[in-house]
Amino acid sequence: MRTSRGVFAARVAAQRQLCAEHYRLTLSVPGFPASRPGQFIQLLCRPPYASSAPRELTWGPDSPPQLSDPELIDRQTMLRRPISLAGRRDSGDASEIDLIYRVVGTATRWLTGAEPGAELSVLGPLGNGFAPRGAGEAVLIGGGVGIPPLLYLAETLADGGTNVTAIFGARSEGLMPLRVDGAAVPREPAPSPCIADLPPQARAVLTTDDGTLGVAGTASDALLEWLRRREGGAAGLTAYCCGPEPLMRAVADICIERNLPCQLALERYMACGMGTCQSCVVKVRDTNAENGWAYKLCCTDGPVFEAADLLW
Amino acid sequence: MAARAMQPGPPEEMTIERNDVTTDLSVDIAGVRLANPLMPASGTCGYADEYADFVDLERLGAFVTKSITRQPRAGNDYQRVVETRAGMLNAIGLANVGLEAFLTEKVPLLRRLGVPVFVNVAGTTVEDYVAVAEALEDVDVVRGVELNISCPNVRAGGIQFGTDPEQIRRITGALRSVCRRNILIVKLSPNVTDVTCTAAAAVDAGADALSMINTFTAMAIDVERRRPVLANGTGGLSGPAIRPIAVRMVHEVYEHVARQAGVPIIAMGGIQHARDAVEFLLAGATGLAVGTALFVDPGVLTHLQDGLADYMRRHGFTAVEQVVGAVPVMR
Ligand SMILES: Cc1cc2nc3c(=O)[nH]c(=O)nc-3n(C[C@H](O)[C@H](O)[C@H](O)COP(=O)(O)OP(=O)(O)OC[C@H]3O[C@@H](n4cnc5c(N)ncnc54)[C@H](O)[C@@H]3O)c2cc1C
Ligand SMILES: Cc1cc2nc3c(=O)[nH]c(=O)nc-3n(C[C@H](O)[C@H](O)[C@H](O)COP(=O)(O)O)c2cc1C
Ligand code: FES
Numbered sequence: 001m002r003t004s005r006g007v008f009a010a011r012v013a014a015q016r017q018l019c020a021e022h023y024r025l026t027l028s029v030p031g032f033p034a035s036r037p038g039q040f041i042q043l044l045c046r047p048p049y050a051s052s053a054p055r056e057l058t059w060g061p062d063s064p065p066q067l068s069d070p071e072l073i074d075r076q077t078m079l080r081r082p083i084s085l086a087g088r089r090d091s092g093d094a095s096e097i098d099l100i101y102r103v104v105g106t107a108t109r110w111l112t113g114a115e116p117g118a119e120l121s122v123l124g125p126l127g128n129g130f131a132p133r134g135a136g137e138a139v140l141i142g143g144g145v146g147i148p149p150l151l152y153l154a155e156t157l158a159d160g161g162t163n164v165t166a167i168f169g170a171r172s173e174g175l176m177p178l179r180v181d182g183a184a185v186p187r188e189p190a191p192s193p194c195i196a197d198l199p200p201q202a203r204a205v206l207t208t209d210d211g212t213l214g215v216a217g218t219a220s221d222a223l224l225e226w227l228r229r230r231e232g233g234a235a236g237l238t239a240y241c242c243g244p245e246p247l248m249r250a251v252a253d254i255c256i257e258r259n260l261p262c263q264l265a266l267e268r269y270m271a272c273g274m275g276t277c278q279s280c281v282v283k284v285r286d287t288n289a290e291n292g293w294a295y296k297l298c299c300t301d302g303p304v305f306e307a308a309d310l311l312w
Numbered sequence: 313m314a315a316r317a318m319q320p321g322p323p324e325e326m327t328i329e330r331n332d333v334t335t336d337l338s339v340d341i342a343g344v345r346l347a348n349p350l351m352p353a354s355g356t357c358g359y360a361d362e363y364a365d366f367v368d369l370e371r372l373g374a375f376v377t378k379s380i381t382r383q384p385r386a387g388n389d390y391q392r393v394v395e396t397r398a399g400m401l402n403a404i405g406l407a408n409v410g411l412e413a414f415l416t417e418k419v420p421l422l423r424r425l426g427v428p429v430f431v432n433v434a435g436t437t438v439e440d441y442v443a444v445a446e447a448l449e450d451v452d453v454v455r456g457v458e459l460n461i462s463c464p465n466v467r468a469g470g471i472q473f474g475t476d477p478e479q480i481r482r483i484t485g486a487l488r489s490v491c492r493r494n495i496l497i498v499k500l501s502p503n504v505t506d507v508t509c510t511a512a513a514a515v516d517a518g519a520d521a522l523s524m525i526n527t528f529t530a531m532a533i534d535v536e537r538r539r540p541v542l543a544n545g546t547g548g549l550s551g552p553a554i555r556p557i558a559v560r561m562v563h564e565v566y567e568h569v570a571r572q573a574g575v576p577i578i579a580m581g582g583i584q585h586a587r588d589a590v591e592f593l594l595a596g597a598t599g600l601a602v603g604t605a606l607f608v609d610p611g612v613l614t615h616l617q618d619g620l621a622d623y624m625r626r627h628g629f630t631a632v633e634q635v636v637g638a639v640p641v642m643r
């Protein structure tokens with residue numbers, strides 16, 4: 001019955017700090033099923049059950065149960081955390097997946113201490129992922145911690161012969177979760193090969209809110225300007241976007257206005273990630289429904305949605 | 313309590329043999345034989361379809377569905393969940409496909425599971441509950457109706473029924489006359505001063521079994537934005553944080569109501585490890601349901617089975633019934 005997704009024991013292969021708030025974590029996950037860009041995993045950001053289970057064996061007639069269950073003494077998260085796949089490599093049975101995460105709270109802070117060799121529990125791959133539209137030309141718009149899934153997408157698109165332009169934004173230079181060739185970063189929306197994490201053919205524009213790197217302003221401003229300068233405007237393009245909701249809404253508006261097909265990877269608070277708890281709802285247009293809309297689940301129907309379908 | 317005939321069907325006994333001792337994990341819930349006491353808690357496993365990738369569903373003792381209402385419900389606005397210390401709040405608002413879609417789309421799948429199915433039923437009027445329970449009488453794979461009169465996240469019905477003994481008597485009585493083939497399980501709310509009063513009302517009115525507990529009404533406030541975190545304002549607290557209270561409530565109901573009446577308790581509330589499951593059995597439960605922990609480890613029910621069997625072997629128990637209520641009476 002087990003097919004395309006499951007729970008896997010992963011080992012930390014490498015971890016590296018990328019900038020003030022972002023880390024890149026590479027996990028070795030033997031037998032990880034086929035995945036695609038836009039999909040995510042639910043990562044247990046504490047020691048896995050298996051390693052805490054022996055506690056149960058210590059109580060017998062002479063050692064009564066203690067009120068020292070991990071959840072009562074440690075500041076640990078209980079639920080898993082959704083993190084996008086930022087890349088993967090396979091050789092034979094061995095699979096490595098890349099994650100890029102931003103430290104925002106308890107779980108992500110705990111992750112920073114995961115040493116190479118440590119065991120982590122991975123549930124996935126989850127969600128629908130992006131649906132690349134064949135060859136042609138793609139523009140990838142990412143903001144902050146929305147950039148990671150687009151790196152995986154850029155790789156897949158480039159492999160399929162698609163021309164990739166990336167427009168990536170962050171608040172400030174020190175918060176850009178990328179390996180950047182500072183000298184080559186254009187100061188206007190004219191893409192160049194300035195990011196080591198993208199395939200060599202891909203070109204990129206970087207933006208920062210405070211203007212400390214690349215173009216000053218937001219990624220959606222840069223998208224507008226780039227489209228204005230582009231021969232043929234939005235013709236022949238497909239847009240893929242992930243980032244903070246205000247950025248995604250702005251990009252969706254720009255694309256809808258120009259009839260530019262646009263896929264967005266959304267974020268929601270998730271308890272399960274598997275479609276069972278109904279917590280991660282997204283409002284989408286539904287002509288069959290009386291009121292014209294229906295709730296879809298971000299974790300299984302998404303996280304990738306067509307911009308034109310979204311009522312947010 | 314209405315008398316009922318034993319249901320036909322295979323009592324797939326799950327036995328594990330080691331050191332010449334046989335550990336029998338099977339239990340009897342008001343005439344329905346379960347291969348082991350473990351089942352998912354309503355609302356945390358959908359209708360089984362989403363779970364098939366992660367779990368050997370045929371190893372479950374029983375399957376319990378998400379609440380079904382007469383009409384489909386979209387549920388509450390986003391944001392619906394938030395994690396708290398050792399627990400979580402949810403205010404899903406009984407989002408579900410409705411009776412009709414359940415019967416046509418979900419039942420065929422449940423039929424393939426090969427384990428008894430308990431369908432959790434919710435509503436806003438007694439007539440709603442009765443209509444759904446009536447329809448379930450004709451569904452062979454369904455063996456029991458779990459009456460959800462304890463949902464804290466809907467404006468009408470739900471917990472309103474579940475905190476007033478008079479209302480519990482009324483609705484349980486109405487369902488009693490409808491549930492002829494299915495066993496009637498009444499799911500109790502913890503949001504009461506004395507849970508033995510509500511438990512007694514359900515048992516008096518004919519409940520075959522009790523399940524307890526639903527979530528605690530609770531609230532989280534976003535202090536930066538100065539507003540409730542959940543769109544619904546309040547939500548229900550579940551997970552390890554509620555376990556000690558749930559254990560106390562199960563023990564109270566077992567001692568003061570259920571044991572004398574011969575009514576089995578299906579216990580839930582923060583079960584995560586095998587020792588938690590054993591704790592509830594000792595408190596007086598016969599069945600065990602797991603909710604929140606399934607989100608973290610979808611395979612937890614089978615791990616708990618193994619842990620329970622291991623505990624029983626270490627302590628010389630050969631049947632689950634021997635563990636049930638095996639602690640001194642609380643005075
Ligand atoms: C499909 C999906 C893919 C994701 N991919 C990535 C990724 O690749 N890299 C990455 O760093 N993060 C990603 N996230 C967000 C990540 O899940 C959260 O940052 C993480 O759960 C925070 O956990 P924490 O315990 O550290 O923070 P908490 O203590 O739980 O929260 C700290 C702060 O983060 C905010 N926050 C927490 N969870 C979420 C969430 N799910 N959505 C929006 N805001 C949240 C809270 O409002 C709070 O202010 C993704 C989320 C989703 C739904
Ligand atoms: C996300 C979520 C949804 C739930 N939905 C339902 C429901 O539809 N009907 C119901 O009777 N109980 C529902 N519950 C309550 C659980 O069945 C269970 O009583 C409670 O969560 C305590 O068990 P736990 O601590 O193991 O989660 C829900 C709980 C959660 C966390
Ligand atoms: S996170 Fe549980 S249904 Fe989406």
